[in-house]
Amino acid sequence: MIMEMFVKKHIKAIQKGDQNAYAEIVELYKDKVYRLCYRMLGNRHEAEDAAQEAFIRAYVNIHTYNPAMKFSSWLYRIATNLSIDKLRKKKPDMYLDEEVSGTDGLTLYSQLPSNDASPEETVESLELQETVQRAIEKLPEKYRSVIVLKYMNDLSLQEISEILDLPIGTVKTRIHRGREALRKHLGHL
Amino acid sequence: MKCPDQIIEWMHDYLDGDIAPDDEKRLREHLQHCSACSQHFNSLKKTVAFIQYASPLAPPADFTANVMAKLPKEKQRVRAGRWLKNHPVLTAASLFAALTVGSLFTTWNKEQQFSVSTRENVIIHDHTVIVPKGETVDGDIVVRNGSIKIEGKVNGDVTVIHGEKYLASAGQVTGDVEEINEMFDWIWYNIKNAVKAMLE
Numbered sequence: 274m275i276m277e278m279f280v281k282k283h284i285k286a287i288q289k290g291d292q293n294a295y296a297e298i299v300e301l302y303k304d305k306v307y308r309l310c311y312r313m314l315g316n317r318h319e320a321e322d323a324a325q326e327a328f329i330r331a332y333v334n335i336h337t338y339n340p341a342m343k344f345s346s347w348l349y350r351i352a353t354n355l356s357i358d359k360l361r362k363k364k365p366d367m368y369l370d371e372e373v374s375g376t377d378g379l380t381l382y383s384q385l386p387s388n389d390a391s392p393e394e395t396v397e398s399l400e401l402q403e404t405v406q407r408a409i410e411k412l413p414e415k416y417r418s419v420i421v422l423k424y425m426n427d428l429s430l431q432e433i434s435e436i437l438d439l440p441i442g443t444v445k446t447r448i449h450r451g452r453e454a455l456r457k458h459l460g461h462l
Numbered sequence: 463m464k465c466p467d468q469i470i471e472w473m474h475d476y477l478d479g480d481i482a483p484d485d486e487k488r489l490r491e492h493l494q495h496c497s498a499c500s501q502h503f504n505s506l507k508k509t510v511a512f513i514q515y516a517s518p519l520a521p522p523a524d525f526t527a528n529v530m531a532k533l534p535k536e537k538q539r540v541r542a543g544r545w546l547k548n549h550p551v552l553t554a555a556s557l558f559a560a561l562t563v564g565s566l567f568t569t570w571n572k573e574q575q576f577s578v579s580t581r582e583n584v585i586i587h588d589h590t591v592i593v594p595k596g597e598t599v600d601g602d603i604v605v606r607n608g609s610i611k612i613e614g615k616v617n618g619d620v621t622v623i624h625g626e627k628y629l630a631s632a633g634q635v636t637g638d639v640e641e642i643n644e645m646f647d648w649i650w651y652n653i654k655n656a657v658k659a660m661l662e
Protein backbone atom coordinates (compact mmCIF):
# COMPACT_ATOMS: atom_id res chain seq x y z
CA MET A 274 0.00 0.00 0.00
CA ILE A 275 2.78 2.42 0.94
CA MET A 276 4.66 1.20 -2.09
CA GLU A 277 1.66 1.91 -4.34
CA MET A 278 1.44 5.45 -2.95
CA PHE A 279 5.14 6.00 -3.46
CA VAL A 280 4.88 4.86 -7.06
CA LYS A 281 1.75 6.92 -7.77
CA LYS A 282 3.36 10.05 -6.41
CA HIS A 283 6.47 9.52 -8.51
CA ILE A 284 4.52 8.79 -11.68
CA LYS A 285 2.67 12.08 -11.27
CA ALA A 286 5.94 13.93 -10.87
CA ILE A 287 7.38 12.21 -13.95
CA GLN A 288 4.29 13.04 -16.00
CA LYS A 289 4.87 16.66 -15.01
CA GLY A 290 8.39 16.38 -16.38
CA ASP A 291 10.49 15.62 -13.32
CA GLN A 292 13.20 13.31 -14.68
CA ASN A 293 14.84 12.81 -11.31
CA ALA A 294 11.72 11.16 -9.95
CA TYR A 295 12.20 8.54 -12.62
CA ALA A 296 15.58 7.51 -11.21
CA GLU A 297 13.84 6.29 -8.08
CA ILE A 298 11.37 4.27 -10.13
CA VAL A 299 14.25 2.66 -12.06
CA GLU A 300 16.01 1.84 -8.77
CA LEU A 301 12.85 0.26 -7.44
CA TYR A 302 12.14 -2.03 -10.40
CA LYS A 303 15.52 -2.59 -12.06
CA ASP A 304 16.21 -5.97 -10.42
CA LYS A 305 12.87 -7.43 -11.42
CA VAL A 306 12.88 -6.05 -14.94
CA TYR A 307 16.46 -7.21 -15.48
CA ARG A 308 15.71 -10.68 -14.15
CA LEU A 309 12.69 -10.95 -16.41
CA CYS A 310 14.74 -9.96 -19.47
CA TYR A 311 17.60 -12.25 -18.49
CA ARG A 312 15.37 -15.27 -18.11
CA MET A 313 13.65 -14.50 -21.40
CA LEU A 314 16.86 -13.90 -23.34
CA GLY A 315 19.44 -16.00 -21.48
CA ASN A 316 22.30 -13.56 -21.86
CA ARG A 317 23.45 -10.80 -19.53
CA HIS A 318 24.40 -8.34 -22.20
CA GLU A 319 21.15 -8.63 -24.11
CA ALA A 320 19.22 -8.58 -20.85
CA GLU A 321 20.83 -5.30 -19.86
CA ASP A 322 20.05 -3.74 -23.24
CA ALA A 323 16.47 -4.95 -23.14
CA ALA A 324 15.92 -3.82 -19.55
CA GLN A 325 17.36 -0.37 -20.30
CA GLU A 326 15.22 -0.06 -23.37
CA ALA A 327 12.13 -1.09 -21.40
CA PHE A 328 12.73 1.70 -18.89
CA ILE A 329 13.36 4.24 -21.63
CA ARG A 330 10.18 3.21 -23.44
CA ALA A 331 8.17 3.42 -20.26
CA TYR A 332 9.50 6.92 -19.67
CA VAL A 333 8.80 8.12 -23.19
CA ASN A 334 5.28 6.66 -23.07
CA ILE A 335 4.51 7.59 -19.50
CA HIS A 336 1.56 9.70 -20.65
CA THR A 337 -0.15 6.61 -22.00
CA TYR A 338 0.09 4.79 -18.68
CA ASN A 339 -3.36 4.10 -17.30
CA PRO A 340 -3.37 4.07 -13.47
CA ALA A 341 -6.17 1.49 -13.48
CA MET A 342 -3.36 -1.00 -14.12
CA LYS A 343 -0.59 -1.63 -11.63
CA PHE A 344 2.48 0.31 -12.73
CA SER A 345 4.66 -2.78 -12.30
CA SER A 346 2.34 -4.77 -14.59
CA TRP A 347 2.60 -2.09 -17.24
CA LEU A 348 6.38 -2.07 -16.94
CA TYR A 349 6.62 -5.88 -17.09
CA ARG A 350 4.39 -5.87 -20.14
CA ILE A 351 6.79 -3.52 -21.92
CA ALA A 352 9.78 -5.63 -20.86
CA THR A 353 8.12 -8.91 -21.89
CA ASN A 354 7.10 -7.59 -25.30
CA LEU A 355 10.54 -6.17 -25.90
CA SER A 356 12.18 -9.46 -24.97
CA ILE A 357 9.87 -11.37 -27.28
CA ASP A 358 10.68 -8.95 -30.10
CA LYS A 359 14.37 -9.50 -29.53
CA LEU A 360 13.91 -13.27 -29.46
CA ARG A 361 12.08 -13.16 -32.76
CA LYS A 362 14.82 -11.13 -34.35
CA LYS A 363 17.45 -13.46 -33.00
CA LYS A 364 15.93 -16.74 -34.06
CA PRO A 365 13.29 -15.98 -36.63
CA ASP A 366 11.82 -19.44 -37.05
CA MET A 367 12.86 -21.50 -34.12
CA TYR A 368 10.08 -20.93 -31.60
CA LEU A 369 7.15 -19.54 -33.46
CA ASP A 370 5.33 -22.69 -34.41
CA GLU A 371 6.95 -25.04 -32.01
CA GLU A 372 4.39 -26.70 -29.79
CA VAL A 373 4.99 -28.73 -26.70
CA SER A 374 3.94 -32.16 -27.81
CA GLY A 375 2.92 -35.32 -26.00
CA THR A 376 5.36 -37.48 -24.12
CA ASP A 377 8.57 -37.72 -26.11
CA GLY A 378 11.31 -36.03 -24.11
CA LEU A 379 14.39 -34.42 -25.55
CA THR A 380 17.15 -36.96 -25.66
CA LEU A 381 19.83 -34.30 -25.29
CA TYR A 382 18.71 -33.68 -21.76
CA SER A 383 18.17 -37.25 -20.78
CA GLN A 384 21.91 -37.70 -21.27
CA LEU A 385 22.73 -35.33 -18.44
CA PRO A 386 24.11 -37.10 -15.38
CA SER A 387 21.66 -37.38 -12.55
CA ASN A 388 22.41 -37.10 -8.86
CA ASP A 389 20.56 -37.58 -5.65
CA ALA A 390 21.06 -34.27 -3.87
CA SER A 391 17.99 -32.23 -2.91
CA PRO A 392 16.96 -29.46 -5.31
CA GLU A 393 18.24 -26.78 -2.93
CA GLU A 394 21.68 -28.36 -2.73
CA THR A 395 21.98 -29.16 -6.38
CA VAL A 396 20.85 -25.76 -7.52
CA GLU A 397 23.91 -24.31 -5.84
CA SER A 398 25.99 -25.59 -8.65
CA LEU A 399 26.53 -23.31 -11.57
CA GLU A 400 25.98 -26.13 -14.00
CA LEU A 401 22.50 -26.61 -12.75
CA GLN A 402 21.82 -22.90 -13.03
CA GLU A 403 22.89 -23.18 -16.62
CA THR A 404 20.75 -26.25 -17.17
CA VAL A 405 17.70 -24.52 -15.75
CA GLN A 406 18.27 -21.47 -17.93
CA ARG A 407 18.85 -23.56 -21.05
CA ALA A 408 15.67 -25.53 -20.33
CA ILE A 409 13.74 -22.27 -20.09
CA GLU A 410 15.26 -21.18 -23.38
CA LYS A 411 13.97 -24.34 -25.01
CA LEU A 412 10.43 -23.26 -24.26
CA PRO A 413 8.47 -21.59 -27.03
CA GLU A 414 8.06 -17.93 -26.13
CA LYS A 415 4.41 -18.13 -25.16
CA TYR A 416 5.20 -20.71 -22.48
CA ARG A 417 8.46 -19.07 -21.56
CA SER A 418 6.89 -15.72 -20.69
CA VAL A 419 4.30 -17.20 -18.32
CA ILE A 420 6.85 -19.47 -16.61
CA VAL A 421 9.32 -16.61 -16.15
CA LEU A 422 6.67 -14.26 -14.79
CA LYS A 423 5.29 -16.91 -12.43
CA TYR A 424 8.45 -18.50 -11.10
CA MET A 425 11.26 -16.00 -11.64
CA ASN A 426 9.25 -12.89 -10.90
CA ASP A 427 6.92 -14.54 -8.43
CA LEU A 428 3.72 -13.05 -9.83
CA SER A 429 0.16 -14.26 -9.35
CA LEU A 430 -1.95 -15.70 -12.17
CA GLN A 431 -4.08 -12.56 -11.96
CA GLU A 432 -1.09 -10.27 -12.48
CA ILE A 433 0.24 -12.40 -15.32
CA SER A 434 -3.13 -12.24 -17.02
CA GLU A 435 -3.04 -8.45 -16.70
CA ILE A 436 0.54 -8.17 -17.99
CA LEU A 437 0.00 -10.37 -21.02
CA ASP A 438 -3.56 -9.25 -21.57
CA LEU A 439 -4.77 -12.85 -21.65
CA PRO A 440 -7.66 -14.58 -19.88
CA ILE A 441 -6.65 -16.40 -16.69
CA GLY A 442 -7.69 -19.71 -18.25
CA THR A 443 -5.16 -19.23 -21.05
CA VAL A 444 -2.44 -18.28 -18.59
CA LYS A 445 -3.14 -21.45 -16.62
CA THR A 446 -3.05 -23.67 -19.67
CA ARG A 447 0.25 -22.16 -20.75
CA ILE A 448 1.76 -22.61 -17.30
CA HIS A 449 0.63 -26.24 -17.27
CA ARG A 450 2.14 -26.92 -20.70
CA GLY A 451 5.29 -25.01 -19.81
CA ARG A 452 5.72 -27.05 -16.63
CA GLU A 453 5.24 -30.29 -18.53
CA ALA A 454 7.84 -29.26 -21.08
CA LEU A 455 10.33 -28.25 -18.38
CA ARG A 456 9.69 -31.48 -16.53
CA LYS A 457 11.11 -33.38 -19.48
CA HIS A 458 14.35 -31.44 -19.17
CA LEU A 459 14.60 -31.09 -15.42
CA GLY A 460 12.35 -33.67 -13.77
CA HIS A 461 14.88 -36.47 -13.86
CA LEU A 462 17.88 -34.52 -12.54
CA MET B 463 -3.91 -49.19 -18.25
CA LYS B 464 -3.77 -45.51 -19.10
CA CYS B 465 -4.72 -43.07 -16.36
CA PRO B 466 -7.28 -40.34 -17.10
CA ASP B 467 -5.90 -36.96 -18.25
CA GLN B 468 -7.83 -35.45 -15.38
CA ILE B 469 -5.16 -36.70 -12.95
CA ILE B 470 -2.45 -34.60 -14.61
CA GLU B 471 -4.73 -31.57 -14.72
CA TRP B 472 -5.28 -31.93 -10.98
CA MET B 473 -1.52 -32.06 -10.44
CA HIS B 474 -1.20 -28.70 -12.17
CA ASP B 475 -4.16 -27.23 -10.32
CA TYR B 476 -2.48 -28.37 -7.15
CA LEU B 477 0.80 -26.71 -8.15
CA ASP B 478 -1.13 -23.52 -8.97
CA GLY B 479 -2.53 -23.62 -5.45
CA ASP B 480 -5.94 -23.70 -7.06
CA ILE B 481 -7.50 -27.14 -6.53
CA ALA B 482 -10.89 -27.99 -5.06
CA PRO B 483 -10.61 -29.98 -1.80
CA ASP B 484 -12.52 -32.91 -3.30
CA ASP B 485 -10.21 -33.05 -6.32
CA GLU B 486 -7.19 -32.88 -4.07
CA LYS B 487 -8.49 -35.84 -2.10
CA ARG B 488 -9.04 -37.84 -5.29
CA LEU B 489 -5.60 -36.90 -6.55
CA ARG B 490 -3.96 -38.09 -3.32
CA GLU B 491 -5.84 -41.35 -3.42
CA HIS B 492 -4.79 -41.97 -6.98
CA LEU B 493 -1.16 -41.15 -6.31
CA GLN B 494 -1.06 -43.65 -3.47
CA HIS B 495 -1.98 -46.44 -5.80
CA CYS B 496 -0.39 -45.40 -9.10
CA SER B 497 3.38 -45.32 -9.24
CA ALA B 498 3.50 -43.87 -12.76
CA CYS B 499 1.43 -40.83 -11.78
CA SER B 500 3.23 -40.53 -8.48
CA GLN B 501 6.51 -40.38 -10.35
CA HIS B 502 5.12 -37.84 -12.77
CA PHE B 503 3.95 -35.69 -9.87
CA ASN B 504 7.32 -35.88 -8.13
CA SER B 505 9.18 -34.84 -11.23
CA LEU B 506 6.82 -31.88 -11.66
CA LYS B 507 7.42 -30.77 -8.08
CA LYS B 508 11.16 -31.14 -8.56
CA THR B 509 11.02 -29.08 -11.73
CA VAL B 510 9.17 -26.29 -9.95
CA ALA B 511 11.72 -26.40 -7.12
CA PHE B 512 14.57 -26.08 -9.61
CA ILE B 513 13.17 -23.08 -11.40
CA GLN B 514 12.06 -21.42 -8.18
CA TYR B 515 15.45 -21.73 -6.58
CA ALA B 516 17.32 -20.47 -9.63
CA SER B 517 19.44 -17.77 -8.05
CA PRO B 518 18.34 -14.18 -8.50
CA LEU B 519 20.52 -12.03 -10.70
CA ALA B 520 21.21 -8.36 -10.31
CA PRO B 521 21.83 -5.79 -13.05
CA PRO B 522 25.19 -3.98 -13.09
CA ALA B 523 25.71 -1.25 -10.51
CA ASP B 524 25.56 1.61 -13.02
CA PHE B 525 22.25 0.45 -14.50
CA THR B 526 20.13 3.35 -13.25
CA ALA B 527 22.72 5.94 -14.22
CA ASN B 528 22.89 4.46 -17.72
CA VAL B 529 19.12 4.59 -18.13
CA MET B 530 18.98 8.18 -16.88
CA ALA B 531 21.74 9.22 -19.25
CA LYS B 532 19.82 7.79 -22.19
CA LEU B 533 16.49 9.43 -21.49
CA PRO B 534 15.55 11.98 -24.11
CA LYS B 535 16.06 15.55 -22.95
CA GLU B 536 12.88 17.49 -22.67
CA LYS B 537 12.35 19.82 -25.57
CA GLN B 538 13.04 23.41 -24.59
CA ARG B 539 9.78 24.65 -26.01
CA VAL B 540 7.74 21.97 -24.27
CA ARG B 541 9.34 22.94 -21.03
CA ALA B 542 8.83 26.64 -21.57
CA GLY B 543 5.26 26.03 -22.68
CA ARG B 544 4.50 24.03 -19.60
CA TRP B 545 6.07 26.66 -17.43
CA LEU B 546 4.00 29.40 -19.05
CA LYS B 547 0.82 27.37 -18.71
CA ASN B 548 1.50 26.88 -15.04
CA HIS B 549 2.23 30.56 -14.54
CA PRO B 550 -0.41 32.36 -16.65
CA VAL B 551 -0.10 35.58 -14.67
CA LEU B 552 3.49 35.82 -15.71
CA THR B 553 2.90 35.62 -19.42
CA ALA B 554 2.96 39.38 -19.52
CA ALA B 555 6.42 39.27 -18.07
CA SER B 556 7.65 37.46 -21.16
CA LEU B 557 6.72 40.50 -23.21
CA PHE B 558 8.84 42.59 -20.96
CA ALA B 559 11.59 40.01 -21.27
CA ALA B 560 11.42 40.01 -25.05
CA LEU B 561 12.38 43.65 -24.91
CA THR B 562 15.46 42.87 -22.90
CA VAL B 563 16.58 39.87 -24.97
CA GLY B 564 19.19 42.01 -26.64
CA SER B 565 20.94 42.75 -23.40
CA LEU B 566 20.57 39.14 -22.20
CA PHE B 567 22.25 37.92 -25.32
CA THR B 568 25.22 40.12 -24.55
CA THR B 569 25.54 38.77 -21.02
CA TRP B 570 25.16 35.19 -22.30
CA ASN B 571 28.17 35.60 -24.51
CA LYS B 572 30.14 37.78 -22.16
CA GLU B 573 30.15 35.54 -19.11
CA GLN B 574 32.71 32.89 -19.91
CA GLN B 575 34.27 32.54 -16.52
CA PHE B 576 33.73 29.64 -14.16
CA SER B 577 31.85 30.61 -11.05
CA VAL B 578 29.85 28.93 -8.34
CA SER B 579 27.43 30.53 -5.92
CA THR B 580 28.57 28.60 -2.84
CA ARG B 581 31.82 27.20 -1.50
CA GLU B 582 30.29 25.56 1.52
CA ASN B 583 30.50 21.75 1.77
CA VAL B 584 31.60 21.38 -1.84
CA ILE B 585 34.84 20.40 -3.55
CA ILE B 586 35.90 22.33 -6.62
CA HIS B 587 38.04 20.49 -9.11
CA ASP B 588 38.81 21.63 -12.65
CA HIS B 589 35.63 23.61 -13.26
CA THR B 590 33.57 20.86 -11.67
CA VAL B 591 31.74 21.37 -8.42
CA ILE B 592 31.40 18.20 -6.40
CA VAL B 593 28.93 17.72 -3.59
CA PRO B 594 30.61 14.74 -1.92
CA LYS B 595 28.85 11.75 -0.48
CA GLY B 596 27.57 12.46 3.00
CA GLU B 597 27.70 16.26 2.58
CA THR B 598 24.63 18.48 2.51
CA VAL B 599 24.46 21.90 0.91
CA ASP B 600 21.70 24.10 2.30
CA GLY B 601 20.41 26.57 -0.27
CA ASP B 602 20.45 26.94 -4.03
CA ILE B 603 23.57 26.34 -6.14
CA VAL B 604 24.27 28.14 -9.40
CA VAL B 605 27.27 26.98 -11.45
CA ARG B 606 28.40 29.01 -14.46
CA ASN B 607 30.68 27.67 -17.16
CA GLY B 608 31.33 24.50 -15.24
CA SER B 609 29.67 21.27 -14.22
CA ILE B 610 28.30 19.84 -11.03
CA LYS B 611 28.44 16.33 -9.69
CA ILE B 612 26.05 15.56 -6.88
CA GLU B 613 26.83 12.57 -4.69
CA GLY B 614 25.51 14.05 -1.48
CA LYS B 615 22.43 16.16 -0.88
CA VAL B 616 21.33 19.64 -1.89
CA ASN B 617 18.50 21.32 -0.02
CA GLY B 618 17.51 23.72 -2.77
CA ASP B 619 17.57 24.28 -6.52
CA VAL B 620 20.55 23.44 -8.72
CA THR B 621 21.16 25.47 -11.87
CA VAL B 622 24.01 24.81 -14.30
CA ILE B 623 24.71 27.47 -16.91
CA HIS B 624 26.96 26.39 -19.74
CA GLY B 625 27.80 23.06 -18.21
CA GLU B 626 26.45 19.71 -17.19
CA LYS B 627 24.96 18.08 -14.14
CA TYR B 628 25.68 14.55 -13.01
CA LEU B 629 23.47 13.08 -10.40
CA ALA B 630 24.76 9.93 -8.74
CA SER B 631 21.99 7.49 -7.97
CA ALA B 632 22.40 8.17 -4.27
CA GLY B 633 22.61 11.95 -4.81
CA GLN B 634 19.62 14.01 -3.86
CA VAL B 635 18.31 17.45 -4.71
CA THR B 636 15.19 18.66 -2.95
CA GLY B 637 14.49 21.50 -5.40
CA ASP B 638 14.57 21.83 -9.20
CA VAL B 639 17.58 20.82 -11.26
CA GLU B 640 18.15 22.75 -14.43
CA GLU B 641 20.80 22.79 -17.11
CA ILE B 642 21.08 25.91 -19.19
CA ASN B 643 23.04 25.48 -22.38
CA GLU B 644 20.97 27.37 -24.92
CA MET B 645 20.01 30.95 -25.40
CA PHE B 646 16.42 29.95 -25.02
CA ASP B 647 16.99 28.43 -21.58
CA TRP B 648 19.03 31.40 -20.58
CA ILE B 649 16.22 33.79 -21.40
CA TRP B 650 13.72 31.72 -19.47
CA TYR B 651 16.05 31.51 -16.56
CA ASN B 652 16.30 35.29 -16.46
CA ILE B 653 12.58 35.80 -16.83
CA LYS B 654 11.89 33.39 -14.02
CA ASN B 655 14.40 35.09 -11.78
CA ALA B 656 13.06 38.53 -12.62
CA VAL B 657 9.53 37.40 -11.92
CA LYS B 658 10.51 35.62 -8.73
CA ALA B 659 12.20 38.78 -7.55
CA MET B 660 9.07 40.76 -8.42
CA LEU B 661 6.86 38.42 -6.42
CA GLU B 662 9.02 38.16 -3.37
Ligand SMILES: [Zn+2]
Nearest residue numbers: 465496498499
Ligand atom coordinates in the same frame (compact mmCIF):
# COMPACT_ATOMS: atom_id res chain seq x y z
ZN1 LIG C 1 -2.04 -42.98 -12.60
